[in-house]
Structure formats: C-alpha cells, structure tokens
Amino acid sequence: MLNILKYLKKHGGMVVLILALLCVQAYCDLTLPKYTSDIVDVGIQQSGVERVTPQQMRGTTMEALTLFLSDEDEAALRAAYTAAEDGTYTLTVRDKKTLDQLDQMLGLPMVALYQMEQQGMDPAMLTAQAEQAGRETFKAGLMEQMEAMADQYGATADMLTDQMAILFVRQEYETMGMDLNAMQRSYLLTTGGKMLALTLLMVAAAITAGMLASRVAASVGMELRGKVFRKVVSFGNAEIDKFSTASLITRSTNDIQQIQMVVVMLLRLVLYAPIIGIGGIVRVASTRTGMGWIIGVAVGVLLALIVVLMTVAMPKFKKMQTLIDRVNLVSREILTGLPVIRAFSREAYEEKRFDKANRDLMGTQLFTNRTMSMMMPIMMLIMNGISVLIVWAGAHGVDLGTMQVGDMIAFITYTMQIVMAFLMISVVSIMLPRAGVSAKRIQEVLDTKVSVRDPEPGKNKDESKENWRGEVCFEDVSFRYPDAQADVLEHISFTARPGETTAIIGSTGSGKSTLLNLIPRFFDVSYGRITIDGVDIRNLSLHKLHSLLGYVPQKGVLFSGTIESNLKFGGEAITDEAMRQAAVIAQADDFIDAKPEGYESPIAQGGTNVSGGQKQRLSIARAIAKDPKVYLFDDSFSALDYKTDAALRRALSEQVKDAAVIIVAQRISTILHAQQIIVLDEGKVAGIGTHEELMASCPTYQEIARSQLSEAELGGVGA
Numbered sequence: 001m002l003n004i005l006k007y008l009k010k011h012g013g014m015v016v017l018i019l020a021l022l023c024v025q026a027y028c029d030l031t032l033p034k035y036t037s038d039i040v041d042v043g044i045q046q047s048g049v050e051r052v053t054p055q056q057m058r059g060t061t062m063e064a065l066t067l068f069l070s071d072e073d074e075a076a077l078r079a080a081y082t083a084a085e086d087g088t089y090t091l092t093v094r095d096k097k098t099l100d101q102l103d104q105m106l107g108l109p110m111v112a113l114y115q116m117e118q119q120g121m122d123p124a125m126l127t128a129q130a131e132q133a134g135r136e137t138f139k140a141g142l143m144e145q146m147e148a149m150a151d152q153y154g155a156t157a158d159m160l161t162d163q164m165a166i167l168f169v170r171q172e173y174e175t176m177g178m179d180l181n182a183m184q185r186s187y188l189l190t191t192g193g194k195m196l197a198l199t200l201l202m203v204a205a206a207i208t209a210g211m212l213a214s215r216v217a218a219s220v221g222m223e224l225r226g227k228v229f230r231k232v233v234s235f236g237n238a239e240i241d242k243f244s245t246a247s248l249i250t251r252s253t254n255d256i257q258q259i260q261m262v263v264v265m266l267l268r269l270v271l272y273a274p275i276i277g278i279g280g281i282v283r284v285a286s287t288r289t290g291m292g293w294i295i296g297v298a299v300g301v302l303l304a305l306i307v308v309l310m311t312v313a314m315p316k317f318k319k320m321q322t323l324i325d326r327v328n329l330v331s332r333e334i335l336t337g338l339p340v341i342r343a344f345s346r347e348a349y350e351e352k353r354f355d356k357a358n359r360d361l362m363g364t365q366l367f368t369n370r371t372m373s374m375m376m377p378i379m380m381l382i383m384n385g386i387s388v389l390i391v392w393a394g395a396h397g398v399d400l401g402t403m404q405v406g407d408m409i410a411f412i413t414y415t416m417q418i419v420m421a422f423l424m425i426s427v428v429s430i431m432l433p434r435a436g437v438s439a440k441r442i443q444e445v446l447d448t449k450v451s452v453r454d455p456e457p458g459k460n461k462d463e464s465k466e467n468w469r470g471e472v473c474f475e476d477v478s479f480r481y482p483d484a485q486a487d488v489l490e491h492i493s494f495t496a497r498p499g500e501t502t503a504i505i506g507s508t509g510s511g512k513s514t515l516l517n518l519i520p521r522f523f524d525v526s527y528g529r530i531t532i533d534g535v536d537i538r539n540l541s542l543h544k545l546h547s548l549l550g551y552v553p554q555k556g557v558l559f560s561g562t563i564e565s566n567l568k569f570g571g572e573a574i575t576d577e578a579m580r581q582a583a584v585i586a587q588a589d590d591f592i593d594a595k596p597e598g599y600e601s602p603i604a605q606g607g608t609n610v611s612g613g614q615k616q617r618l619s620i621a622r623a624i625a626k627d628p629k630v631y632l633f634d635d636s637f638s639a640l641d642y643k644t645d646a647a648l649r650r651a652l653s654e655q656v657k658d659a660a661v662i663i664v665a666q667r668i669s670t671i672l673h674a675q676q677i678i679v680l681d682e683g684k685v686a687g688i689g690t691h692e693e694l695m696a697s698c699p700t701y702q703e704i705a706r707s708q709l710s711e712a713e714l715g716g717v718g719a
Contacts, residue, residue: 004259004266004432004439007224011216018216018267021209026275028202030283033413035195037406039188045404047180048187049173052103052110052165053080057172059087061113064123067130068109068142077102088176107161108146114168163404213267221260228252228445236452237522238482243445246329251445254324255438262428262435269424277421280414291393291411295418298386302422305378309426310433313371316364317433323361330357372427379423386419387412451482452521454541468548469533470629470660472496472519477528479511479518487526488514489683496676498629501653501661503671505704506680512664513554515680516634519662520549532630550628552636554664556619558607563592564599566618570626579625585651586621587644588614612639620648624656631656633663637670645670668708677701 008015042050062081066074080102081089093099116126130138173180232240232248240248284295334341334350341350394408472495479489489511496502504512518525521537529536537545550570558566567582568574579599583589591614595601607615616639623631631652637645649670652661665671672691679687679694679701687698694701 004262004435007220007259007439008216008263008266010223011219014212014216015267018209018212019271021205021212022268022272022275025202025205025209026272026279028198028205029276029417030279030414031198032195032202033283033410033417035191035198036413037404037410039191039406040409041404041406043184043188043191045406046166047170048184049166049169049180050187051099052106052162052169053091053099054169054172055091056176056178057081057089058123058176059083059089060123060127061172062089063127064113065106065109067126067135067139068112068146069105073105077105103162107165110165110168111161112142112146114164114171117168117171210268213264216267217260217263220263221256224256224259224442225252228256228442231446231448231450234450235448236450236524237517238451239448242448242482244325244329246332247325248445249332250325250328251438251441255441258435258438259442262431265428265431270428273421273424273428277418280418280421284411284414284418291390291397294386294389294393295415297389298382298415298419299422301382302379302419302426305375305382306422306426309371309375313368313433316368316371317431317437320361320364320368323357323364326357327354327361330354375426379419379426383416383419386415390415452524452542455539465533465535468629470498470548470658471533472502472630472660472662473531473534474515475529475531477518477525477530479514479523480526481523487683489518492528492685494676494678494685494688496630496660496662498660499657500675501663501671501673502676502678503663503665503674504678504680505665505668505671505701506686507700507704509682510680511683512680513634516632516662516664519630519632520546520551548629549632550623550626550630550659551632552616552619552623552634554634554636554638556607556612556615556636556639558603558610558615558618560605561603562599563595563601563603563618566603567599567622567625569622574625578627579621581655582621582625585624585648585655586617587640587648587651588617588621591617613641613644616640617644617648624652629659631659631661633661633665635664635666637663638666642669649673668705679704 042048062077066077069077080091080093080098082092083089093102113123113126117123170180173183228248228251232252243251281295330353334354341347390408390412394411398405398408474492474494477489477492478487480487492515494502504515506512514523517523518530519537521542524538529538531537532540532545532548559569564579567579580589583592583599592598592601603609607618610618616636620633620636637648640648645667646669653673663671663674668691671677675690677687677689677691677694678685679698681700686700687694689697691705695705
C-alpha cells in the first residue's frame with residue numbers, strides 16, 4: 001500500500017483536486033435524499049407548506065395565538081409580522097434562526113387552536129371569551145392546557161406538534177382563499193429544480209474526477225513503465241539472469257497494469273467511500289428516526305464479511321502473479337523453441353507442460369473470481385435485508401406518528417450509501433493485496449543495484465580523451481559468475497593491438513564468449529583489469545566504452561524496421577555511403593540489391609523474414625557501419641559458407657586496418673591468418689601465438705586443428 005501511495009507523490013496537486021471534486025460529488029449525493037424526503041413530506045403530505053410559521057394569517061388568528069404566548073413571545077411574534085389595512089398579517093422575517101424559534105414557539109398554540117376549531121370554536125370566539133373572562137386569567141388557563149397536552153404527547157411531542165400545526169396553517173391558508181394547489185406545484189417544481197441542478201453538478205464532478213483519476217493512473221503507469229524499462233536496460237547479464245526475461249516482461253506489463261487499475265480505484269473509491277460513509281452517518285443522525293442501531297448491525301455484518309473474504313482470497317491473489325510468471329515463461333520457451341519441438345516431435349509433451357501451467361493459473365483465477373462473484377450477491381442480500389428491516393421498523397414509527405414517510409425514505413437512502421461505502425472499501429481491500437504484490441515486484445526491479453555501473457564522477461577523467469587507437473589489454477583477468485563456486489576464467493593476460501586480428505578458440509565451455517563479454521562490460525571482471533589504450537574500462541562510462549566497440553553477437557539480432565534502420569542502428573551520424581560500404585564488406589550487398597525495395601526492405605521482428613546467414617551478415621554490417629576502434633565477433637561467421645566467410649574476412653582485413661579485431665571462433669579456417677590466436681582450455685590460456693606457432697607448441701590447438709583440417713590442409717605443420 002505504501003509503495004502504491006509513493007507513486008502518487010508527484011501528482012499531489014491533482015490528487016487534491018480530485019479530492020475536492022469528490023467532496024462536491026458527496027455533498028450532492030448526500031443532499032439529494034433530503035430533497036426527496038421534503039418532496040414526500042412537505043410537497044405531497046403538507047401541500048407545499050414548509051413551516052409552522054405561516055407566511056400570512058388573519059388578524060383574528062394573530063390575536064388568538066397571542067393568548068397562548070408569554071408577553072415576551074407575543075412581542076417577538078408581533079415583531080415578525082407586518083399588519084395590512086385589510087387586517088391580515090404578513091411575515092417579514094427571513095432569518096432562519098428566528099424562523100426556527102417561531103416554529104418552536106407557535107407549535108403547541110396552533111395545535112390547541114386547531115383542536116378548538118375542530119370542536120366548532122373559531123379564533124374570534126376565543127378572543128371574545130378572553131375579553132369577557134379577563135385576558136391574563138384566560139391566558140393562564142390556556143398555558144396549563146398546553147403543558148398538559150405536551151405531557152400527554154411525551155417523546156413524540158415535537159413530531160406530532162409539527163404535523164398538527166401544519167394542518168392548522170393549511171386550514172388558515174384555505175380560509176384566507178390562498179391557492180394550495182399552486183403553492184404545492186411551486187414547491188415541487190422549485191425542489192425538483194434544485195435536485196436536477198444538484199444531479200447535474202454531481203454528474204459533472206463525478207465525470208471530471210473520474211477523468212482526472214484515469215489520467216493520474218495512466219501517468220503513474222507510464223512513469224513506472226519508463227522507470228522499469230530504463231532500469232532493465234541498465235541491467236547487466238547477472239541481473240537479467242536473476243529475474244529472467246519472462247518475469248521482467250510480466251513485471252513491466254501485467255504488474256504495472258494492476259497498479260494502474262488500483263490507483264484509479266484508490267482515487268475514485270477509497271477517497272470517496274469515507275466521505276460518503278461519514279457523511280451518511282451524520283445525515284442519518286439528523287433524521288431523528290431512532291433507527292441508528294440498524295446502521296450498527298449493517299456495519300458489523302459487512303466487516304465480518306470483509307474479514308472472511310480477505311482471509312480466504314488474499315493468499316490466492318499473492319500466488320496469482322507467480323503463476324502468471326510461470327505461464328509467460330513456458331509460453332516464451334515454447335514459442336522460441338518451436339522448430340526444435342517440432343523436429344523432436346515433442347508437441348504433445350510441451351502441450352501438457354503448458355496445459356499444467358495454464359490450469360494452475362486458471363484454478364487460482366476461478367477461485368478468486370468465485371470469491372469476488374459471491375461477494376456481490378451477499379452484499380445485495382445484506383442491503384435488501386437492511387432495507388426490509390428499516391421499512392419494518394419505520395412503519396411502526398409512521399403508524400405511531402413518530403416518523404414521517406419521507407424521513408424513512410431518506411434513512412433508507414443514507415443507509416444504502418453507508419453500505420455502498422463499505423462495499424467500495426471491501427472491493428478495493430480484496431484487490432489491494434494483489435496490487436501490493438505487484439508493487440513489491442516492481443520495486444524489487446527498481447531497487448536492484450546494477451552490478452555494472454558508470455564510474456563515479458572524477459574517476460572518468462580519461463572520458464574526453466581523443467585519438468583512441470583501440471588497443472585492448474587483459475591484465476591477469478579472472479572472472480566468476482555471481483553465486484558460482486569457481487572461476488570461469490583464470491589469470492587471462494594478452495593484448496589485442498590495432499590493425500591486428502586476435503582470435504580466441506577453444507572447446508565448448510572453455511569460456512570464449514564469456515571472455516569476449518567482459519570487454520563491453522556485460523559482466524565486470526572479478527580480478528585483474530581490462531584496459532583500452534591503457535585506460536581501465538571501468539573508468540569509462542558505458543556509453544563511451546560502447547562507442548569504441550563494434551559488437552556482433554553469436555546469435556544475430558535484428559529489430560523490426562527496415563534494412564537501413566538496422567544498419568544505421570549505431571547512430572544518426574552513419575551516412576548512406578558508410579552503410580552501403582559496410583554492406584559490401586559484410587557480403588550483404590548482393591541479397592540487399594536483389595530485393596525490390598533494396599535498403600528500404602522491411603525487417604520483421606527478430607529478423608524472421610531473412611535467412612540465418614543473411615541475418616548474420618546484416619549484424620556484421622551494422623557493426624562495421626559504426627566504424628568502431630575495436631571489433632568483437634562472437635562466433636559471428638558460423639552461419640556463413642566457406643566462400644562467403646573467406647570473402648568477408650578478406651574484405652574486413654582490407655577495410656579495418658586501423659582497428660583491433662577480436663574474433664571468437666569454432667572453425668580453424670576462420671582464424672588461420674590471425675596475427676594472434678589465444679587458445680582457452682577450461683578457462684585458462686593453453687597457448688598464444690600464430691597458427692604455425694601453436695601447431696608447433698600447443699597440444700590443445702593441435703587437437704582442435706586435426707579434428708577440423710586434413711593433413712594436406714595443415715601442410716604438415718606440427719606433425
């Protein structure tokens with residue numbers, strides 16, 4: 001979780017904006033049920049009469065109401081109204097606090113007047129009786145009656161008083177000739193308009209917040225992919241071997257996708273759920289329904305469900321990423337090794353191997369999906385059960401007069417909002433473990449210390465050196481793979497000079513390719529050092545070092561694009577002339593010119609639309625076009641026929657006279673004319689010299705030579 005939140009630091013401003021929009025959305029969402037309640041209670045049941053305090057009333061009603069009030073309250077009531085010439089009173093106060101006080105003050109007097117009117121006594125008759133009996137004495141009696149009435153209503157006094165007082169106000173409006181239908185219609189249209197405006201604002205806030213959240217998540221995904229890519233590109237072979245290519249692909253795609261999805265949910269649901277949940281609880285408390293205990297029951301059941309789901313599903317989510325890695329690994333092996341699989345008729349075996357990895361992943365995914373699919377029906381069952389419980393408990397309140405229908409509807413809505421908030425959190429809480437695993441796997445890549453690094457500032461003082469010659473010197477070099485028990489190369493010392501060809505030969509597993517891979521620093525030496533023109537290659541930046549080298553791997557690698565884009569892969573400074581000259585030297589010009597599109601001919605991914613020999617020649621031409629100071633050929637002529645091999649080596653020796661050429665070879669014929677041949681045997685130097693010198697002095701070389709060449713070809717040398 002902390003790793004995921006760490007990715008959002010850069011987008012703090014956007015997160016704050018999203019939070020503000022979610023607050024606006026939550027405010028609208030929480031306000032709408034109150035308007036729904038008002039439409040039912042005020043608009044329908046009360047005919048649009050909102051307050052106990054009437055907007056207008058007759059003079060007789062005013063005088064009758066003052067009989068139920070203290071002198072102070074009577075003064076406050078008269079101050080709130082203005083008398084007209086026709087004897088009616090119009091409310092002039094608009095302050096909410098004052099109006100609330102008036103509502104509280106007029107409730108019981110209006111109920112008393114309403115009951116008297118039902119018994120046939122109108123306000124004028126009551127006023128007349130007060131004049132006959134003495135106003136103060138009469139008021140004292142009415143006060144005692146109101147106190148008895150309040151005691152009779154008990155805990156339901158406020159609710160019943162308001163409802164009966166509204167009936168009195170409606171009756172007063174009808175008596176004055178006011179159009180209650182028009183009043184009701186106006187109230188419904190006004191309240192409906194407010195609801196529509198709030199809904200539109202809520203929709204706009206939700207859409208904007210969703211868009212911004214998606215944008216932030218996409219940016220986080222893009223940044224993570226960039227970071228992982230840059231990190232992986234900086235990896236040496238040791239780090240690549242540690243993670244495996246399949247795992248790195250999964251981490252760069254599937255894992256980052258998981259984080260991107262969770263970031264959206266964090267910004268939309270996790271931020272929104274507490275706002276709507278807390279807001280719902282506050283609103284529920286304000287409904288005065290007395291059903292708050294139902295919220296406690298709902299929250300308790302939901303928490304129990306979430307804990308069970310987390311306990312059951314979390315281990316499976318953690319396991320899923322490993323299984324995805326396994327499927328990717330098996331798929332990659334099968335697809336890359338398809339020709340071999342077919343040649344050995346192992347399709348059935350590989351199908352079973354893939355099927356096992358696929359079924360293991362399917363089983364875990366089915367389990368987690370079933371768990372998630374069960375959650376929604378259970379949540380809906382809980383929500384519907386809570387709704388039934390609210391209706392059952394609320395119906396009793398409505399029947400007793402302690403609750404209005406609109407309040408019950410609002411309570412149901414707020415309760416559902418609270419439940420939905422927990423539902424949102426539960427969904428995210430189940431997805432978070434999987435995203436947490438993904439974040440941990442990505443962080444492992446980002447936190448991995450690269451074994452092959454650029455030198456510290458100050459140690460690369462030779463970086464700006466000009467006129468590099470390309471003399472490569474191994475000085476007592478030994479190398480051991482990470483976590484290996486023994487050295488692969490031991491005490492290797494030799495010098496590859498410019499203008500000369502240095503060949504490395506030996507039996508399979510003797511360390512030839514490993515030795516060559518130490519020069520571009522695919523690995524760093526364990527002991528000793530390698531220098532170019534006397535400068536330790538570890539004191540050069542990797543960019544500078546690689547700019548001096550022209551590397552041709554054992555297996556030719558081409559990139560999707562065109563022949564031209566592949567030959568100019570070494571940099572934009574490579575001219576068309578240099579590219580064509582490189583193709584001529586590499587003996588690739590014949591088949592390139594034979595293509596209708598020439599150098600613009602497309603190259604498929606991996607170079608699958610050219611033959612192995614053509615791919616190798618293009619790889620060689622790519623290195624030549626770069627015009628490096630040191631050429632590194634890792635058994636790069638193995639796919640060439642003898643004629644092409646000889647022509648290529650002859651052209652190469654004529655054109656690169658100023659560069660050092662280091663060739664790893666399996667065939668003696670490739671290196672016969674090399675100025676220096678290094679023979680490796682189990683990681684050690686078994687001999688150094690020319691072909692003739694080694695045939696005379698090196699048994700290992702003699703054995704290799706006699707296994708490949710006839711005595712006539714050897715010319716009796718070393719016999």
